[in-house]
Amino acid sequence: MTTSQAAPSRLTRRGFLSVGAAAALSLTALSACSSDDGDGSGAKKITFWLSTSAQLDGYTNLAKEFEAKEGVTVEIVNVPYDGYQDKLRQSAQANSLPDVASVPSLDPIWINQLQDLSATANNEANKIRKDILTVQDGKTLCIPSDITAAGLFINKTLFAKAGVEFPTDPNKTWTWDEFLAATAKVRDAAKAKYSLVYDNSPARIRAFIYNNGGKGFQLGSDGKYATPDDATIQALTKFAALNDDKVMPKSVWTSGADPNALFKSGQVVAYFSGVWQVADFAEGITNFEWASAPTPGPVHATDINLGGKVVAFTNGDRASAAKKWVDFMFQRDNYAKLAQSNGYLSVEAGLDLKYPFTKQSALDAFALYNKEIELADPISSSGQAAGTTLVLKGKAIQTDPTKTEMAKFINGQQDVQKTVTNIVNGLNEQVG
Numbered sequence: 063m064t065t066s067q068a069a070p071s072r073l074t075r076r077g078f079l080s081v082g083a084a085a086a087l088s089l090t091a092l093s094a095c096s097s098d099d100g101d102g103s104g105a106k107k108i109t110f111w112l113s114t115s116a117q118l119d120g121y122t123n124l125a126k127e128f129e130a131k132e133g134v135t136v137e138i139v140n141v142p143y144d145g146y147q148d149k150l151r152q153s154a155q156a157n158s159l160p161d162v163a164s165v166p167s168l169d170p171i172w173i174n175q176l177q178d179l180s181a182t183a184n185n186e187a188n189k190i191r192k193d194i195l196t197v198q199d200g201k202t203l204c205i206p207s208d209i210t211a212a213g214l215f216i217n218k219t220l221f222a223k224a225g226v227e228f229p230t231d232p233n234k235t236w237t238w239d240e241f242l243a244a245t246a247k248v249r250d251a252a253k254a255k256y257s258l259v260y261d262n263s264p265a266r267i268r269a270f271i272y273n274n275g276g277k278g279f280q281l282g283s284d285g286k287y288a289t290p291d292d293a294t295i296q297a298l299t300k301f302a303a304l305n306d307d308k309v310m311p312k313s314v315w316t317s318g319a320d321p322n323a324l325f326k327s328g329q330v331v332a333y334f335s336g337v338w339q340v341a342d343f344a345e346g347i348t349n350f351e352w353a354s355a356p357t358p359g360p361v362h363a364t365d366i367n368l369g370g371k372v373v374a375f376t377n378g379d380r381a382s383a384a385k386k387w388v389d390f391m392f393q394r395d396n397y398a399k400l401a402q403s404n405g406y407l408s409v410e411a412g413l414d415l416k417y418p419f420t421k422q423s424a425l426d427a428f429a430l431y432n433k434e435i436e437l438a439d440p441i442s443s444s445g446q447a448a449g450t451t452l453v454l455k456g457k458a459i460q461t462d463p464t465k466t467e468m469a470k471f472i473n474g475q476q477d478v479q480k481t482v483t484n485i486v487n488g489l490n491e492q493v494g
Contacts, residue, residue: 228353463488
């Protein structure tokens with residue numbers, strides 16, 4: 063097993079963390095990685111692309127076990143999240159795709175080069191949830207590594223310092239107005255800099271829209287994105303107003319400031335991100351106590367998505383070894399190790415996972431997220447479902463315009479109606 067720490071990952075839907083000084087890996091280098099061992103004599107080495115830093119150990123350790131058992135080296139190539147999809151597209155055009163990859167989403171440009179993972183997905187011993195699989199014409203195109211959900215973290219130390227209580231049970235959560243009032247009180251009493259930082263992500267803002275009663279940007283039965291309801295417009299207006307450099311810093315949504323780093327500084331009362339942050343926070347936050355808190359309402363919703371979608375490409379003589387690596391990854395005992403090490407919410411039913419956290423806050427966070435998913439309004443998974451629908455029709459949203467258009471709105475460059483119109487048009491231009 064070898065690992066290429068290709069480049070720093072940014073904070074994303076997966077909550078990737080900076081890996082510091084690692085240099086960007088060029089497409090040329092990536093292509094070289096993926097074309098290694100092409101002599102067709104038994105594939106002693108395969109490449110596995112992913113993009114993470116907080117969730118790398120599980121794959122690294124599993125690759126070592128795979129190499130010991132099968133005699134096949136897995137070169138793990140850690141690709142920066144920004145541009146990852148573009149690199150895969152370029153690699154497909156250059157006929158230099160990796161052998162296995164954990165990808166944010168499937169892409170029509172290379173979907174026809176995927177191996178069928180049905181044998182692994184349907185192996186009853188694995189007990190993989192069938193509702194999360196992407197299946198086309200009986201062929202399983204990918205198996206998600208984990209389930210994710212957006213959610214809230216708070217600086218527990220600041221709450222204690224301010225003498226402000228917070229809910230701990232998703233069944234008795236607070237509204238956004240109650241949450242904002244509480245964090246304002248904490249901010250002022252504890253002399254924090256901001257009440258909240260919020261991931262700059264279309265997926266994350268979906269949760270805000272749903273929590274506030276909107277349906278968001280939904281894919282219609284005609285295959286087009288519809289103009290959203292009034293509640294969505296009101297929610298976007300409310301969100302933009304929060305970016306006032308007091309409740310929230312404008313810099314996150316307008317100029318790419320890192321909300322993870324801001325929260326870790328201890329100067330921010332709360333952080334809206336997701337479950338993927340737990341493993342990092344368990345080890346990486348030592349200057350204050352943190353906790354997961356129930357997602358504010360009034361609507362009990364979040365954005366439920368899938369973690370990395372594991373795919374295997376049809377790379378000639380390496381295809382068999384690639385498929386074997388995927389199967390090894392999802393064998394029940396091996397997947398349990400992976401999920402425990404990486405802090406995954408499991409895609410396999412009935413696993414009794416023992417997360418290796420020493421911090422009670424991390425263990426509590428996983429328990430809370432599981433409750434949040436159980437209670438979530440069904441709209442919470444509509445974004446993920448729309449993406450799958452589009453991919454199976456040979457379409458995809460390559461660049462969600464929400465971030466760009468909301469930045470213009472927050473900067474005062476356009477009003478909410480123009481913002482909504484541009485988002486809808488931008489989405490529909492991509493789906494044809």
